[in-house]
Amino acid sequence: VRISELARATGVSVPTIKYYLREGLLPSGTPTASNQADYDVTHVERLRLLRTLREVGKVPVSRLRDLVAALERDGGTVHDVLATANDALSPTPPPDVDPRARALADDLVAEAGWNRVRPEAPDRDNLAAALQAVLGAVSTDAGRNVLRAYATAADRIGALDIASIAAGDRQSVLRRMVVGSAVFGEILSALRRLADEHHSALRFGDQDGERVR
Amino acid sequence: VRISELARATGVSVPTIKYYLREGLLPSGTPTASNQADYDVTHVERLRLLRTLREVGKVPVSRLRDLVAALERDGGTVHDVLATANDALSPTPPPDVDPRARALADDLVAEAGWNRVRPEAPDRDNLAAALQAVLGAVSTDAGRNVLRAYATAADRIGALDIASIAAGDRQSVLRRMVVGSAVFGEILSALRRLADEHHSALRFGDQDGERVR
Numbered sequence: 001v002r003i004s005e006l007a008r009a010t011g012v013s014v015p016t017i018k019y020y021l022r023e024g025l026l027p028s029g030t031p032t033a034s035n036q037a038d039y040d041v042t043h044v045e046r047l048r049l050l051r052t053l054r055e056v057g058k059v060p061v062s063r064l065r066d067l068v069a070a071l072e073r074d075g076g077t078v079h080d081v082l083a084t085a086n087d088a089l090s091p092t093p094p095p096d097v098d099p100r101a102r103a104l105a106d107d108l109v110a111e112a113g114w115n116r117v118r119p120e121a122p123d124r125d126n127l128a129a130a131l132q133a134v135l136g137a138v139s140t141d142a143g144r145n146v147l148r149a150y151a152t153a154a155d156r157i158g159a160l161d162i163a164s165i166a167a168g169d170r171q172s173v174l175r176r177m178v179v180g181s182a183v184f185g186e187i188l189s190a191l192r193r194l195a196d197e198h199h200s201a202l203r204f205g206d207q208d209g210e211r212v213r
Numbered sequence: 214v215r216i217s218e219l220a221r222a223t224g225v226s227v228p229t230i231k232y233y234l235r236e237g238l239l240p241s242g243t244p245t246a247s248n249q250a251d252y253d254v255t256h257v258e259r260l261r262l263l264r265t266l267r268e269v270g271k272v273p274v275s276r277l278r279d280l281v282a283a284l285e286r287d288g289g290t291v292h293d294v295l296a297t298a299n300d301a302l303s304p305t306p307p308p309d310v311d312p313r314a315r316a317l318a319d320d321l322v323a324e325a326g327w328n329r330v331r332p333e334a335p336d337r338d339n340l341a342a343a344l345q346a347v348l349g350a351v352s353t354d355a356g357r358n359v360l361r362a363y364a365t366a367a368d369r370i371g372a373l374d375i376a377s378i379a380a381g382d383r384q385s386v387l388r389r390m391v392v393g394s395a396v397f398g399e400i401l402s403a404l405r406r407l408a409d410e411h412h413s414a415l416r417f418g419d420q421d422g423e424r425v426r
Contacts, residue, residue, distance in 0.1 A: 052346045055307070055342075055346075056342065056343055058304075077417050077418055079413045079418035082409065082410065083410055083413070086406045086409060089406070090406060091271075108404075109407055112404075112411075114407055114408060114410070115411070116411045116414030117407050117410050117414075123406045126399070126403045127400060127404065129269065130269055130396050130397075130400045130403060133265045133268075133269040133392065134393070137389075146373055146377050149370070150373075150397070150401055150404055151408075153366040153369055153370050153401075154401065154404035154405045154407070156362070156366055157408065158407075158408025158410075158411065159412050160363075161405075161412070162413050162417075163412075179346065179347065181406070181409060183343050183346045183347050184343075184347075185405065187340060187343045187344065187360070187363060188363055188401065189398055189402065190303075190339045190340040190343060191325075191340065191363055191364055191367035192367045192371060192401060193299045193302070193303060193336045193394070193398070194322055194327055194330050194336050194337070194340065194367070194371075195364075195367045195370065195371025195372070195374075196371045196374050196375065197295065197299055197329065197334060197336075198329045198330050198371065199376075200292045200375050201292050201330075202329060202375075205290055205292035205293075
């Protein structure tokens, strides 16, 4: 199909498609006699993937290259690709993480039994940076118990995420993994805020006695 | 203290402090004879809150106003403020959510028993927008079971979030609630990606047989 039809089929604008072509994020089409190019189902699939990553995964354009490179790389285990995808989907950690917060993050990872997480995984620093903002509160026994409960919930979800990756050819396994990591992160965030709203209404929403002074 | 000392105490730059003052996000200081103003511990606390919301909660400057208004509003239950904070911390939902995805989101909320969530909560549409990206996969029985497990994990976490809000004066309860909602969202996202990495390494990291074709 022509580029205009490709745009119609995927909901991605022609200028954006041209940008992806220039940046090597989308493979070139097959040149046709009329000084145009012909695109096929692989282009449709790649554009849908890029659109999902941008719109749902909120992946910056600058990170798309790493993800596409991981998708196209030969060899390596599925796990190598998941680690690359995770790194591309993680926020860039701040440069000045408090060593106490980082030690707490490493403790939590160890306590959860996640002994296969790379020491250099950027999410260790992302976790530490978030912990740093509430370091007083999470350094108490009660705070530590809340963190452990979070880690337990995350462990169940992580086991489920990986168990639900179905077998298939390389491209489709990797695409599902990358999309799953981005999309299910958004699903979990939205579900948590919805659960917060419900439980807050139960505890704080009705009685005058629960009004804040 | 003077504005320069306020900047040093909070790590927020003088130009940013002046911007917050102009925008009404930070109350004015007490005027002094020397055509300057004097700031106190309430200004330090507000600036720390604003910094945490910006840096950890990734709250856009344009949303800070809603949060500060919720903090300063008289009356209303703690729950009213949590709902406002959640709305300010939620991404803006896309305008064109597929009605089937929205119906699935509403089903999930109902199945989870979250009958106190407002019909107009923007996170219903945020959940729907994420579900829309994987609608084929989550419309199967297996996909539905994964979503239910996510909702169960979110329900435990939501109950925990609300249970761990300690009593206190209005400002401190609200501050902990807003910071908690932003910061613990980041903590959960980082923990999930770390758990994914661990479980992926267990399942896919070692054996040649698990290499993707």
